[in-house]
Amino acid sequence: MPPPPGHHHFSHLACLLLAFLLLPGTAAGLDNGMGRRPPLGWNTWKTCGEATCGHDVCNEREVKAVAEAMLGNGMAALGYDFVNLDDCWASPDRDPNTSALTWDAARFPSGIPSLIDWLHARGLKFGLYTSAGNQTCSSGGRPRPIPGSRGHYAVDAKTFAAWNVDYVKFDWCGDIKKQVLKGKQAHVDFARAMNASGRAMFLEVVAGYFFFWSDIATVANSWRFCTDHHDEWKSTNVEITCRIDQTHKSEGAPGGWPFMDMLLTGGQGCSPLSKGAHCPGQTDDEYRTAFAVWSLSQSPLIVATDVRKMTAVMNQTLLNKDLVELHQSTATPPGKHLAYWECAEPLMCEVWGRKIVANGTSWMVALVNHGKKVHNITVEWKELGFADGEAATVVDVWDAQRRVVDSNAKVSFSARVPSHGSAVVRITKL
Ligand code: GLA
DSSP states (O other): OOOOTTGGGSOHHHHHHHHHHHSTTOOSOOOOOOOSSOOEEEEGGGSOOSTTOOSOOOOHHHHHHHHHHHHHSSHHHHTOOEEEOOTTSBOSOOOTTTOOOOBOTTTOTTOHHHHHHHHHHTTOEEEEEEESSSBOSOOTTOSSOOBOSTTOHHHHHHHHHHTTOOEEEEEOOSGGGGOGGGHHHHHHHHHHHHHTTSSOOEEEESSHHHHHGGGGGGTOSEEEOSOOOOSSHHHHHHHHHHHHHOOSSOOOBTTBEEEOOOBOTTOOOOOGGGTTOOOOSSOHHHHHHHHHHHHHTTOOEEEOSOTTSOOHHHHHHHTOHHHHHHHHOOSSOOOEEEEEEOOSSSSOEEEEEEESSTTSSEEEEEEEOOSSSOEEEEEEHHHHTOOTTOOEEEEESSSTTOOEEEEEEOSEEEEEEOTTOEEEEEEEEO
C-alpha cells in the first residue's frame, strides 16, 4: 500500500498512535504489493446457467470455455487476465478433518487447484469468492447454505494460498450482516490472515468501505462503495451518481481502487430456455457510457457477462485499446466528474475527464447524457485547465478510425450525444 497522503509529515510515533486509535490491535494495513494497476478480467456472476438467471451457476467446463474465449477474442492480449469465480464454487461442507472449504465436486470434478494450474499455464490469473460471515449471499440453487469464512479466516486464507489463488472477493453476508459493529474488525482480521497466508493475493472487499471510509486502502486492494450493479440503466445511473457522491475515497491509487462493481456490457447471460439468445438489459449507448465512466475513473474492469458471445458493442467497448490502455496507466490520477452541463431536462448531463499526460496537455473526456432526449454537451477549456483561445485537436475514441472531429477547437468542444449515451474524445493541445 502507498502511504496515505501527508504520511511523511507524521512522526513515526504519531503514526503508531493513529494506527492504534483507528485499528485497535492491528499492525500496518494490507501491504501486499498487489493491485499496482486496477485489475481487468471476468467474473461468473452474470453468466447465468440456470432457468431464472437469478443466481450464479459455474462449473469447470464453463470457466475453461470462457478462459479460451478470452484468449482468443483479444481480451487477454489487452490485459483482461483475471478469471474470477463468484458465489458458485464451494460445497456446503467444510473438510471434517482440516475445516478447509471444499469445492462443489459436481461442478468441479477435477478440483479447483487443477483448474488454477490450467489457467496459470495459459497466462491467466484466478479469483475466488468468500464471505465475512458464516454464510455466503446465495446458495446458488443448492439445497443447503454455503459456508462463509467466519471463524475460519486463517484456514481459508491459507487454503486459498495453497491452491495458488491470485484474487479473493470478500463479501458481506451471513450472520455478520446483522452485526455491523464487528465489520471493521472482521475486515482487519481477514486482511491480516491474507498477509499471513504466505501468498500475495489481491483482496476485493464488498462492504469494507462502509467501515473504513478514507482508510479502506489499508485493508483492501479494491472496495465496492455502492449497491450491486444490475443490467439496467437505472442501476448503472446509481453507480455513476455514487461515484460522484462518495468523496471520501472515490479516487484510486496504485495498490487500492474503488470498484463500481461488475461491468455488464452486452447484457447478462440468458437462461437455457432462451436457447442461446443474447439478452441485453441496456442499450449499446448505455453500455458505452458505463465503460467510459468505469475506465476513466479507473474502477476495476471486471466483466460479468458472457464473453463467449461477444456482440458488436462488446467488441467496440471492452476492446477499446485507447480506453483500456489509459485505464492501466498510472501516469496521472484517475479521471473524475469535472462538471455538470445543463441539459433542458430534470437530469443533468455531465463532463468526465482524465489527464492522459501529467503536464495536462492531453485529456480523455466523456460527455455523458443522463437525459431522455438527444443533447449537445460541451466541455469548456477552463474545465481542462486550458486557456481560452488555445487550439486543440479532438479525436473520437468510439470511432474505429479515430477520426479527428475538430482539428482546431478553441474555448470549448461540443458534441451531439444520444440519450444515456456518451461522446468520448481525446483532446490534445496543438
Ligand atoms: C452479493 C454481492 C454480489 C454477488 C452476490 C453473490 O450480492 O454484492 O456481487 O457476489 O452477493 O451471492
